[in-house]
Amino acid sequence: MDFKIIAIDGPTGVGKSTIARKLAEKLGCLYVDTGAMFRCLALCWGKYGCPESDDSLQELGDQTRIVFKHNNVICNGKDVTDEIRTELISSLASKISSFSSIREVMKKQQRTLVEEVRKSESCLGAVLEGRDIGTVVFPDAKFKFYFDASPEKRAKRRMLQLQERGENANFEKILTALRKRDFQDQNRKVAPLKPAEDALIVDTGNMSADQVLEHLAACIGGEKNVS
Numbered sequence: 001m002d003f004k005i006i007a008i009d010g011p012t013g014v015g016k017s018t019i020a021r022k023l024a025e026k027l028g029c030l031y032v033d034t035g036a037m038f039r040c041l042a043l044c045w046g047k048y049g050c051p052e053s054d055d056s057l058q059e060l061g062d063q064t065r066i067v068f069k070h071n072n073v074i075c076n077g078k079d080v081t082d083e084i085r086t087e088l089i090s091s092l093a094s095k096i097s098s099f100s101s102i103r104e105v106m107k108k109q110q111r112t113l114v115e116e117v118r119k120s121e122s123c124l125g126a127v128l129e130g131r132d133i134g135t136v137v138f139p140d141a142k143f144k145f146y147f148d149a150s151p152e153k154r155a156k157r158r159m160l161q162l163q164e165r166g167e168n169a170n171f172e173k174i175l176t177a178l179r180k181r182d183f184q185d186q187n188r189k190v191a192p193l194k195p196a197e198d199a200l201i202v203d204t205g206n207m208s209a210d211q212v213l214e215h216l217a218a219c220i221g222g223e224k225n226v227s
């Protein structure tokens with residue numbers, strides 16, 4: 001059977017992680033949360049006061065080892081699964097992701113992760129979610145999806161998630177932060193967030209997670225032309 005690469009791109013809060021993880025489980029694929037990788041770099045970057053020279057960024061990228069272990073994110077040997085989910089890290093990750101040297105390092109690491117499982121035949125494929133998977137990291141991926149939903153719907157979803165975790169959640173603040181990240185992600189010079197020309201656009205705003213999952217599984221299972 002062919003090793004499948006499935007790319008899921010889209011803006012923040014659109015439901016990529018939930019679906020990508022479930023889809024990978026269902027299909028026996030590796031799941032790669034590329035946003036978590038940028039978040040790990042942001043965490044390390046913040047600790048050094050956010051230096052912006054090419055040399056420091058290159059060094060930071062080369063020295064940061066990121067591994068996914070049973071749904072946990074391990075950065076340089078430390079479990080940072082929760083630490084990388086704060087609003088501060090979200091904002092730093094969006095900032096650091098605009099540097100071309102950082103994007104090159106990430107692209108290489110993401111391709112290596114996939115190549116390793118392809119060679120070891122430990123998975124039937126890979127589901128990667130992020131902002132530039134279908135456009136830059138795996139432009140030849142067989143299946144490309146671009147999730148979208150209005151900023152209001154995404155902010156509401158985020159608010160409910162925070163409330164469920166017993167955290168403070170202010171809709172207006174969440175919406176403002178989300179719009180700011182959308183702007184940064186869509187307007188950076190290198191690999192900006194945009195749908196690949198051959199991606200299938202999925203409006204997740206009015207669909208439940210199960211509906212989205214079923215829709216994707218049907219496209220992949222039936223090998224429908226998804227462009």
Ligand code: DC
Nearest residue numbers: 034035036038093094097130131132
């Ligand atoms: O998906 P996320 O919210 O965890 O991603 C955090 C930030 O990382 C996001 O604002 C932009 C950046 N990112 C990116 O530039 N390219 C990716 N493939 C994934 C994330």
